[in-house]
Amino acid sequence: MSKIHVTTRINGDEAEFLCDAEETLLDVLRDHLNLTGAKEGCASGDCGACSVTLNGRLVCSCLVLGAEADGAEIATIEGMASGEKLHVLQQKFLDHAALQCGICTPGILIAAKSLLEKNPDPSETEVRYWLAGNLCRCTGYDKIINAVIDAAAEMRKV
Amino acid sequence: MALDEYQKRDFKIIGTRQPRPDGIDKVTGRALYGADITAPGMLYAAMLRAPHAHANIKSIDTSRAEAMSEVKAVVTAADFVQGLGDDTQDVIDACIARDKVLYDGHGVVAIAATSRAAARRALKLIQVEYEVLPHAVEIDDALAAGAPVIQAGRRGNKVPKGYNDNCTNWCEFGHGDLDAGFAKADKIISRSFRTAATHQGYIEPHACLASMGPDGQGDLWCCTQGQYFVRTLCAEIIGMEESRLRVTSSEIGGGFGGKTTVFIEPIALMLSKKAGRPVKMTMSRDEVFKATGPTVSSVTDVRIGMTRDGRITAGEAFLRYQGGAFPCLTIFPGAQSAFAVYDLSAVRTRAVNVMTNRPRQAAYRAPGAPMAIYAVESVVDELCQEFGLDPLEVRLLNAASKGTKSSYGPTFDDIGLLATLKAAKAHPHYTAPLGPNQGRGLSCGFWFNFGGNTSVSLNVNFDGTIGVTEGNPDIGGSRVSISMMAAEELGVPYDKVRTIVADTNSLGHNDVTDGSRVTFAVGLATIKAARAAIGEMCRRAARVWDIDEDAVIWEDGHAKPAGPNAGSHQPMSLAEIARQSPNTGGPISGHHEVNAEGAGVSFGVHLCDLEVDPETGFTTILRYTVFQDAGRAIHPDFVEGQMQGGAAQGIGWALNEEYIYGKDGRLQNAGFLDYRIPVASDLPKIDTVILEIPNPGHPYGVRGVGETSIVPPLAAISNAVSRTIGVRMQELPMSPPKILAAIKSAGN
Amino acid sequence: MQYAAPTTTEEAARLLASNPKAARVLAGGTDLLVQIRAGMIAPDLLVDIKKINGIRDITAEGGGYRIGAAVSGAELGEHAGVVAMWPGVVEAVELIGSTQVQGRCTMAGNLCNASPAADSVPALVAADAVARIVGPRGERNVAVLDIPRGVGKTSLEAGEFITSIYLPKRPDRASDAYLRFIPRTEMDIAVCSAGVSLTLDSKGIITEARVALGAVAPTVLLVSEAAKALIGHKPDDATLAALGKACSDACKPIDDKRGTIEFRRDVVAVLAGRAARIACQRAGGSL
Structure with missing residues (x-):
């Protein structure tokens, strides 16, 4: 079976891989590139645990083919902190105890970062609707929403 | 019960909000969950699942799949020995069908191949011939005369006459004279309530990596709530000694009870054994819904009598639960908890479990209690409405308290129900104004809590830092809480302690992370392990000072002479004792092993305000407050997290979550959509x-907090909806079509 | 399975025509990839149309807008011109899936998936939108209403695919609105839905109207009786009651896991009335 050769950029680094046509970007990240921060919770776009950005746009990596990544810019949770320094959102998630099991956390952080880039001062309702595609079963969302709003306030100060 | 553990004291670390040790890994994507690791030469497993609710397997032909070069192992039920103990046999029979398919999605053949795609292709080449049988997925259908028998020979010996062969378990609890109690009532209300089966809905599907060698030794990495339990089950199923199987629990992406048994692990081990290579097995989301363990569905009849001043005179309930195609004990906690929040002189509960063509249920947060208490709290609410009484006052009047003989037998010690009720009454939420189409509901909740077998090892490192090794997977912040208890007891700063979760072969047995037991039991064992280490450190100081070891006390992280008679010695810090330990007798550690008793029961009260759209039946939750007794909140963030998370799950259960089956007995909604x-x-x-x-029962006063919070939302929301629309709702979930139909029925 | 990403419509049409039974168009993929993973379909070839020149563009044309077939929901929602002219269409498209799905999903894909519950379709039908189709025999324009032909079925012929959807010019004092019912606030498929597009005169009387309903029949319904109930009236209670009755009468719903016949019949009337009010308000009318 012939594979597709894909050249892409992930978290700023060039990446190359071979994939089958039916493999999703999530399959490629996890199985070929060993970037397991994006999680498969449903493989149908209903849980958001696999969220990444593709050319700056928030997507579910389970709903993107690996082949479609050719020539694209992809950002995953592994690229969110800079070196030892956590992103404000990551720090606020820890400060607010906005995670319990943590399986949804990478996807929610990516989605929240994408929100704050578009809307630096979201209302609670805006945060809740933006994150509606990121299921969390542990927290009841309360502390997640607090963390995002607090991070937004902190980021506006800078 | 060990009820003399608690000692009042001032805490330095307990009650503060410390950073969790697994935090950074979880916000950076580095944390490794069930599906996140690989092994050299690893194969991928896939499972062929039956498309029928109930069918005999006439034949299985795997020859075409086995002919594929990529396929390295094929496993069916025939690969497993039969005649295990009933419980273990049920576990493996639920994973892979023996001669009969018992539910839609029941595993039939498993394959291990060199890629996921090859495994999927191989499944398509397998031919299974089925003889489809009549099925029963609903309780009423399975209880009916002439119902298809789900599994022959499983009728329970305690089940009374008049119940068919699908009835596997029966129980009764209570005390007092019911007839006399009901005779004293000014009003008796009888109602029947139904709840749908719900799923724990953890976001991480089950996943494992199994590796069996030809020497009969095995390694298993999996997401589970209990690695020891996985080892015990898998070792028995595979036919190996426990010491030869090491199980390592990954980080776990939610469990809520659903990961307290196995669904894929023995299959992956058998595939690995046959292939001689590591095998990774992961479930898809639809497999999780179809072939893991949702909770029971229920039908509960409740009859309660009350005087016009709000005193409950008698209560009785009859519970019918189905927990899938196997016997199931969830009726026990259901029947025990139904009336547990009340101090009653006459109470009786009876319950029967009936088999259906559904997957074998697993625990779900306070298993059995939410649906039973929902039924009772609904009728109590209706009686309050009947007499025009304040529902919170009526709860205060009837609440169980210290000395109450509980509805399930034991007499309560110190419990927090009255305190939570009073807190709810005093809270501004209870008197906040409501608008049109809005209503307020409340409910009490209860859970037993559990202690259980626990081992903890605590090491004092030469540099004065502390390593705690415990054996319960950390679902929602237990490592931080355990570290805090160790630091508190030793008198060292929190950041000197690091707690890790051991694999099965690194520490003595620990029961599953369930029953809200970890902070209680592992905490208790950690404190006692710390005390053991302190004892040793005092001995070392005594040796250095050349005084009697009884003359050394431990205070604020230092060994000190007990008094002037012990001589004048500078206190030695833990770090100093640790540093000198190679010369005073070697490494210092403490450990504790216990089958912990004394897990204090837990109570909560929930208040819910909501609005119902009278034209569509859509419910909006406006305001929600959870009051709960934590005994002692070690880390308040994570206690709040348990309270909020349970409430959110209960809200889902009350409004929209349900297993929906078609007439063909197949599950129609096996996805998050x-x-x-x-x-x-x-x-x-x-x-x-x-x-x-x-x-x-705990040195710091800890009670488990994980489960109680899912109990009250069902009735709190149902009571609020019922009050809002003026119709008593009797079925969950209260999806919009049901609410709109109720509104219309009231209008007619 | 093969993957191809042609850069011209001709090449895409040729690829699709070369294997008409087993080739599928990939635009946003938010339905297609789910169906492939679930084993519902097993195409031999995916033709990714996103690299075709101009297919991700929104262009002003004839007073209206031409929306390329690969324009995502998020991109549409960021286009101020379309939002101002067709707010009902935009709100319908924005209801498809989550924020993540919005980054990928397209109107054309929503239409071609041919689900009775597709959110954008009733709004597009109410807007009298027209799809431009390219295929082996060239280009043709077809009203969106005429694309769905049953559950999962469209009127597109072998080798054909949609390249754009045209939203026509709209007169002054005209607007649209779309509402759907779902049991949660997000992440659900419509149980029933209603799109209303209307024009008012200077006194606020409705002079033109189109009312389209979703998830109450195998395909979207354009309900002329519902439009008649609105025309000549203000959106007062009596008018909306007549509108609602026309909608309830027109729909042919089923009982399924998402709702009952009775519920859909009742609620679609409520949604049509509420959407009509919102559209009137947006068109500058008073309530």
Whole structure:
């Protein structure tokens, strides 16, 4: 079976891989590139645990083919902190105890970062609707929403 | 019960909000969950699942799949020995069908191949011939005369006459004279309630990596709530000694009870054994819904009598639960908990479990209690309406308290129900104004809590830092809480302690992370392990000072002479004792092993305001407050998290979550699209009020907090909806079509 | 399975025509990839149309807008011109899936998936939108209403695919609105839905109207009786009651896991009335 050769950029680094046509970007990240921060919770776009950005746009990596990544810019949770320094959102998630099991956390952080880039001062309702595609079963969302709003306030100060 | 553990004291670290040790890994994507690791030469497993609710397997032909070069192992039920103990046999029979398919999605053949795609292709080449049988997926259908028998020979010996062969378990609890009690009532209300089966809905599907060698030794990495339990089950199923199987628990992406048994692990081990290579097995989301363990569905008849001044005179309930195609004990906690929040002189519960063509149920947060208490709290609410009484006052009047003989037998010690009720009454939420189409509901909740077998090892490193090794997977912040208890007891700063979760072969047995037991039991064992280490450190100081070891005391992280008679010695810090330990007798550690008793029971009260759209039946939760007794909140963030998370799950259960079966007995909503767990925009802020009524059975007063919070939302929301629309709702979930139909029926 | 990403419509049409039974168009993929993973379909070839020149563009044309077939929901929602002219269409498209799905999903894909519950379709039908189709025999324009032909079925012929959807010019004092019912606030498929597009005169009387309903029949319904109930009236209670009755009468719903016949019949009337009010308000009318 012939594979597709894909050249892409992930978290700023060039990446190359071979994939089958039916493999999703999530399959490629996890199985070929060993970037397991994006999680498969449903493989149908209903849980958001696999969220990444593709050319700056928030997507579910389970709903993107690996082949479609050719020539694209992809950002995953592994690229969110800079070196030892956590992103404000990551720090606020820890400060607010906005995670319990943590399986949804990478996807929610990516989605929240994408929100704050578009809307630096979201209302609670805006945060809740933006994150509606990121299921969390542990927290009841309360502390997640607090963390995002607090991070937004902190980021506006800078 | 060990009820003399608690000692009042001032805490330095307990009650503060410390950073969790697994935090950084979880916000950076580095944390490794069940599906996140690989092994050299690893194969991928896939499972062929039956498309029938109930069918005999006439034949299985795997020859075409086995002819594929990529396929390295094929496993069917025939590969497993039969005649295991009933419970273990049921576990493996639920994973892979023996001669009969018992539910839609029941595993039939497993394959291990060199790639996921090859495994999927191989499944398509397998031919299974089925003889489809009549099925029963609903309780009433399975109980009916002439119902298909799900499994022959499983009728319970305690089940009374008049019940068919699908009835596997029966129980009764209670005390007092019911007839006399009901005779004293000014009003008796009888109602029947139904709840749908719900799923724990953890976001991480089951996943494992199994590796069996030809020497009969095995390694298993999996997401589980209990690595020891996985080892025990798998070793028995595979036919190996426990010491030869090491099970390592990955980080776990939610469990809520659903990961307290195995669904894929023995299959992966058998595939690995046959292939001689590591095998990774992961479930897809639809497999999780179809072939893991949702909770029971229920039908509960409740009859309660009350005087016009609000005194409950008698209560009785009859519970019918189905927990899938196997016997199931969830009726026990259901029947025990139904009336547990009340101090009653006459109470009786009876319950029967009936088999259906559904997957074998697993525990789900306070298993059995939410549906039973929902039924009771609904009738109590209706009686309050009947007499025009304040529902909170009526709860205060009838609440169980210290000395109450509980509805399930034991007499309560110090419990927090009255305190939570009083806190709810005093809270501004209870008297906040409501608008049109809005209503307020409340409910009490209860859970037993559990202690159980626990081992903890605590090491004092030469540099004065502390390593705690415990054996319970950390679902929601237990490592931080355990570190805090160790630091508190030793008198060292929190950041000197690091707690890790051991694999099965690195530490003595630990029961599953369930029953809200970890902070209680592992905490208790950690404190005692720390005390053991302290004893040793005092001995070392005594040796250095050349005084009697009884003359050394431990205070604020230092060994000190007990008094002037012990001589004048500078206190030695833990770090100094540790540094000198190679010369005073070697490494210092403490450990503790216990089958912990004294897990204090837990109570909560929930208040819910909501609005119903009278034209569509859509319910909006406006305000939600959780009051719960934590005994002692070690880390308040994670106590609040348990209270909020349980409330959110209960809200989902009350409004929209349900297993939906077609007439063909097949599951119609095996995905997050139509199995509707609450999303962020569905919920308001969930406020929390933590009460601290110390548990006499724990040195710091800890009670488990994980489960009680899912119990009250069902009735709190149902009571609020019922009050809003003026119709008593009797079925969950209260999806919009049901609410709109109720509104219309009231209008007619 | 093979993957191809042609850069011209001709090449895409040729690829699709070369294997008409087993080739599928990939635009946003938010339905297609789910169906492939679930084993519902097993195409031999995916033709990714996103690299075709101009297919991700929104262009002003004839007073209206031409929306390329690969324009995502998020991109549409960021286009101020379309939002101002066709707010009902935009709100319908924005209801498809989550924020993540919005980054990928397209109107054309929503239409071609041919689900009775597709959110954008009733709004597009109410807007009298027209799809431009390219295929082996060239280009043709077809009203969106005429694309769905049953559950999962469209009127597109072998080798054909949609390249754009045209939203026509709209007169002054005209607007649209779309509402759907779902049991949660997000992440659900419509149980029933209603799109209303209307024009008012200077006194606020409705002079033109189109009312389209979703998830109450195998395909979207354009309900002329519902439009008649609105025309000549203000959106007062009596008018909306007549509108609602026309909608309830027109729909042919089923009982399924998402709702009952009775519920859909009742609620679609409520949604049509509420959407009509919102559209009137947006068109500058008073309530």
